[in-house]
Amino acid sequence: MEVWEMESGTGEWTNTCNVNFEARKREIKQFADVDAGMTFLLRPAGWLKYREVVVFRVWCTKNCFAYNIVTHEIDFFEMDTNSSSHKFEPYTKSLVWMNISQSPPPARHRSRDGSLIAATVDPHLNTGSTPMAKTEGNSSGRNRPYYFRGCKGKKSSTNIDSLSDELVFDILLNLPAEDICENAVLVCRRWSHMIRTHDFVNEHILHHSIPGLLILDYNREKKKNPSIFVAMRQGRIEISEFNYKMRGNILACCNGLILEFYISKHALVITNPATKQHFDVPRFGHPNCSSMAYSAVSMKYKVVLTYHHGGDVSTLRCVIATVGVDKSWRDVCLQHLSFEAKNYLYMNPITTGGFLHWTRRHTHTSVVTLNVETETITQYPVPQGQDYDRRYKYYLSTGKSLSLFISNGSFSMEVWEMKSDSGEWSEMCTIDLESRKNEFDKLRCGKSPTLFYLAPASWLKYPEVVVLRVSHPSCVCIAYNITTDEIDFLNLGSNCNNYEFELHTKTLAWLN
Amino acid sequence: MAAETGTPTTLTLKSNDDELFSVAESAAILSVTIRNMVEDGCAGGVIPLDNVDGKTLASVITYMNGISAIPADEEKKKSYRDKFLSDKDFETLADMVLAANYLNMSCLMDAVSAKIAQVMEKKSVGWVRRKFGIENDYTPEEEAAVKEEHKWTFEGVETDDDN
Numbered sequence: 001m002e003v004w005e006m007e008s009g010t011g012e013w014t015n016t017c018n019v020n021f022e023a024r025k026r027e028i029k030q031f032a033d034v035d036a037g038m039t040f041l042l043r044p045a046g047w048l049k050y051r052e053v054v055v056f057r058v059w060c061t062k063n064c065f066a067y068n069i070v071t072h073e074i075d076f077f078e079m080d081t082n083s084s085s086h087k088f089e090p091y092t093k094s095l096v097w098m099n100i101s102q103s104p105p106p107a108r109h110r111s112r113d114g115s116l117i118a119a120t121v122d123p124h125l126n127t128g129s130t131p132m133a134k135t136e137g138n139s140s141g142r143n144r145p146y147y148f149r150g151c152k153g154k155k156s157s158t159n160i161d162s163l164s165d166e167l168v169f170d171i172l173l174n175l176p177a178e179d180i181c182e183n184a185v186l187v188c189r190r191w192s193h194m195i196r197t198h199d200f201v202n203e204h205i206l207h208h209s210i211p212g213l214l215i216l217d218y219n220r221e222k223k224k225n226p227s228i229f230v231a232m233r234q235g236r237i238e239i240s241e242f243n244y245k246m247r248g249n250i251l252a253c254c255n256g257l258i259l260e261f262y263i264s265k266h267a268l269v270i271t272n273p274a275t276k277q278h279f280d281v282p283r284f285g286h287p288n289c290s291s292m293a294y295s296a297v298s299m300k301y302k303v304v305l306t307y308h309h310g311g312d313v314s315t316l317r318c319v320i321a322t323v324g325v326d327k328s329w330r331d332v333c334l335q336h337l338s339f340e341a342k343n344y345l346y347m348n349p350i351t352t353g354g355f356l357h358w359t360r361r362h363t364h365t366s367v368v369t370l371n372v373e374t375e376t377i378t379q380y381p382v383p384q385g386q387d388y389d390r391r392y393k394y395y396l397s398t399g400k401s402l403s404l405f406i407s408n409g410s411f412s413m414e415v416w417e418m419k420s421d422s423g424e425w426s427e428m429c430t431i432d433l434e435s436r437k438n439e440f441d442k443l444r445c446g447k448s449p450t451l452f453y454l455a456p457a458s459w460l461k462y463p464e465v466v467v468l469r470v471s472h473p474s475c476v477c478i479a480y481n482i483t484t485d486e487i488d489f490l491n492l493g494s495n496c497n498n499y500e501f502e503l504h505t506k507t508l509a510w511l512n
Numbered sequence: 513m514a515a516e517t518g519t520p521t522t523l524t525l526k527s528n529d530d531e532l533f534s535v536a537e538s539a540a541i542l543s544v545t546i547r548n549m550v551e552d553g554c555a556g557g558v559i560p561l562d563n564v565d566g567k568t569l570a571s572v573i574t575y576m577n578g579i580s581a582i583p584a585d586e587e588k589k590k591s592y593r594d595k596f597l598s599d600k601d602f603e604t605l606a607d608m609v610l611a612a613n614y615l616n617m618s619c620l621m622d623a624v625s626a627k628i629a630q631v632m633e634k635k636s637v638g639w640v641r642r643k644f645g646i647e648n649d650y651t652p653e654e655e656a657a658v659k660e661e662h663k664w665t666f667e668g669v670e671t672d673d674d675n
Contacts, residue, residue: 174629
């Protein structure tokens with residue numbers, strides 16, 4: 001065969017050399033042990049040393065050989081399985097790594113004159129050694145490739161333990177966080193080590209990134225109603241009791257971590273109910289409201305507090321601390337905010353990914369957004385329209401962005417979404433259940449004198465399923481699928497208006 | 513590789529226990545491993561699959577034919593996968609994950625991994641060890657220490673019997 005090479009910069013091709021082993025065909029055929037009925041084909045698999053040594057595989061057999069173009073030497077070797085099921089990649093052992101994450105993945109640096117790695121796609125072999133061929137330095141006139149035989153593939157059909165780490169990793173990623181913490185870590189040391197890596201924790205968060213809904217009774221002191229967890233799985237809505245007993249008020253939920261205020265200790269604590277870990281937050285006087293967000297770039301969680309003295313705007317402060325790093329609090333600059341916007345900071349903010357948003361439902365013209373990455377606060381205008389200031393408005397977190405519901409009537413509303421980094425609003429859809437209002441009649445309370453209407457409580461799966469509640473006292477709330485127009489009624493066991501709704505994901509997120 | 517257009521090409525796959533299977537090339541190339549072999553120019557010959565037994569290969573081929581008959585509609589493909597895996601027992605799933613990995617079929621691989629995890633959910637540690645053939649390599653003290661670390665509730669775990 002002819003060998004051509006392309007200059008990557010110019011796309012220019014040149015014929016660099018020719019490979020011809022017609023003369024040694026018999027020798028190769030004898031070694032390759034090709035069945036009489038099979039085609040005898042040679043396929044180049046990779047350069048072992050560019051312009052000198054190239055590795056060929058004999059099609060559909062286990063056999064390969066390294067051919068030295070200059071000296072015409074041939075070295076034969078055998079893979080454990082069909083050589084076509086292996087992938088040959090140039091690979092150099094190097095120290096390169098990307099220092100973005102705390103646990104750098106083994107870096108791969110490819111180079112043309114590197115070694116050739118035969119990455120087998122066979123799981124049995126993968127657990128052992130991957131055969132690696134390498135040419136020795138040019139001191140010893142002869143370029144004899146070294147090759148290692150991987151351990152022979154075991155033929156045990158049901159023993160999953162023989163699966164490679166990658167396969168076990170992929171399977172365990174699918175398990176809910178509680179199963180991992182309560183069972184999988186106890187199975188064996190290998191599983192436990194795998195689960196406790198940053199890689200696994202981060203992949204698990206990505207894999208389970210659609211938040212569920214944590215529904216909490218406002219009157220938790222009386223401890224009457226258990227907390228409820230609602231999640232969409234396989235297209236169905238699952239309601240379960242939330243096992244963790246809250247010690248105090250829940251202030252924010254972020255990536256599976258919950259920021260709580262322990263009334264008895266008068267302290268802020270971050271909890272992961274799935275891994276059962278607690279983490280203390282540095283103390284700060286008597287904050288008026290507290291929240292938490294995740295900065296994805298630095299992979300850190302930050303707690304944000306606002307504080308004012310007796311409602312006096314001139315004493316207003318917004319402070320921030322990185323969890324697990326900072327011992328003290330930093331001030332966020334608030335000088336550029338309008339008087340009205342500063343007043344928003346008295347309220348509890350809404351968390352969306354790496355942003356916190358302060359709003360006021362009525363008398364509003366803007367949203368105040370804190371980017372926890374840059375620790376800068378910006379005031380963005382909200383959609384304006386005819387009589388918008390007289391309509392009901394509800395701000396809800398989608399998990400990743402801020403959404404705004406503007407009521408059009410008792411059973412219909414417009415849905416808007418804001419881009420957190422630019423403050424740009426776009427209208428997403430309109431929910432119109434006016435024609436189906438009879439279906440909600442059973443939730444109507446005859447004695448209640450107030451107007452009967454729907455109000456959004458939370459997203460259950462953005463942008464498809466939203467949970468609505470009715471203005472009258474009712475144990476039942478409504479899960480409405482915007483895409484399919486389906487309605488599900490969820491019985492929460494107690495008046496929905498006594499519950500607060502928080503987006504929550506069950507994850508393995510940890511802080512140390 | 514000069515595949516004639518018009519008539520669909522059929523491939524012959526050979527399992528490690530020497531069973532032969534015919535399958536349409538268009539379905540078989542869902543497997544990247546097979547696709548590579550086809551691109552290597554073996555559309556006419558027998559493709560030996562050293563790591564898949566006949567029973568598993570038959571199952572995988574059923575899946576290949578089923579899923580490739582569905583036009584590009586992710587929802588329908590997903591429901592086919594769910595249905596396909598719904599009646600498989602744990603041992604079959606274990607064989608399938610090995611086969612899907614060897615054949616480099618990511619869609620089947622992900623679905624089977626998720627299904628195995630679903631079966632494992634709420635099962636006791638003993639069940640998982642037994643089903644996976646894993647030896648407990650913790651000392652009793654270590655095991656107690658790990659349990660201690662995650663102690664709040666051990667509620668909701670199913671009793672320790674098979675299924």
